[in-house]
Amino acid sequence: MNKRERQQTIREIIATRLVGSQEELRQFLAERGLEVTQSTLSRDMHDLRIARVPTQSGVRYTVAESAGDEKGRATLAAIFPQLFGRLDTVGELIVVKTVVAGAQPIAEAIDSEGNPDVLGTIAGENTILIICRSESARDRTAKRLLALARK
Secondary structure: OOHHHHHHHHHHHHHHOOOOOHHHHHHHHHHOOOOOOHHHHHHHHHHOOEEEEEEOOEEEEEEHHHHEOOOOOEOHHHHHHHHEEEEEEEOOEEEEEEOOOOHHHHHHHHHHHOOOOEEEEEEOOOEEEEEEOOHHHHHHHHHHHHHHHOO
């Protein structure tokens, strides 16, 4: 099975089953005859923009691009409310706290928008640093993010 087929199988498993860990996902893949290493699985999950999100059934993986733009990237409006934790500002900076593994997909969505108020983002596991052009740009960006979080 090639990479594209393997990633399609991962997408299908995540769409149809509650998967809360990479090990569970590896077991589901093994049931289908696919033995993958943890590093391959991690790369595939990154490529597919898979994030862990809290649900009423517990934490589970979801494919963020299911609500993507024309290039398949996750849109900020689609994923921000699910992954958002809290927001703080200082100077020209915004710090956004997210659920575990939520920072990367959100930062990528922010960067892909091409907002002229945002110079760039730096994302860790659950924290994003957004660098804005000015304090007024920071205020506009923070206001928009908070509005998205309420949706």
